[in-house]
Amino acid sequence: GAVVSQHPSWVICKSGTSVKIECRSLDFQATTMFWYRQFPKQSLMLMATSNEGSKATYEQGVEKDKFLINHASLTLSTLTVTSAHPEDSSFYICSARGLSGANVLTFGAGSRLTVL
């Protein structure tokens, strides 16, 4: 089945630094990837929709300059949290939809970001 790999699983960084999270579709081409943020004991909040070869579409209230998304190929999307602050600490999850799989999203295992 479709597999999405997300890396790193855990990352700890100092306040003010930038962190990059990668999301790869391993056995299918992902035309669209979605980035979610999940706070403890809460649901997933859609941050942005990433389409290969074009600019990401951000949800209302999500800072474009803070959360940089790049989808340069059909198998890779990256989320960069720039100038991270403790309030950016969260669980970030990516998901992907393949060329023929519009009805189901495949999720990565998530990345736990802790900003000190």
Next chain:
Amino acid sequence: AQSVAQPEDQVNVAEGNPLTVKCTYSVSGNPYLFWYVQYPNRGLQFLLKYITGDNLVKGSYGFEAEFNKSQTSFHLKKPSALVSDSALYFCAVRDGFNKFYFGSGTKLNVKP
């Protein structure tokens, strides 16, 4: 706007008993409904979906869900719960732009 509601934060059930996790939805147009499960510090795993057809949908790990249009519900069920079913369950709806919207999640606790 599309939305789903999961009225229960937590469901407790004894192993071997049937379980139900509730979900109601609000959509414009035909509903595309999904259930996902999340284990601690992991991403979401797809369980089942309803797009069209039979109202009773069977999915992974013995789970099933019943689509009820009149009650706008899509409850997740399993005839006999296992301790290993303990996890966080999310109901989701997909809109016409292929965006998924998730409910608040229900924590299922299955006790031996």
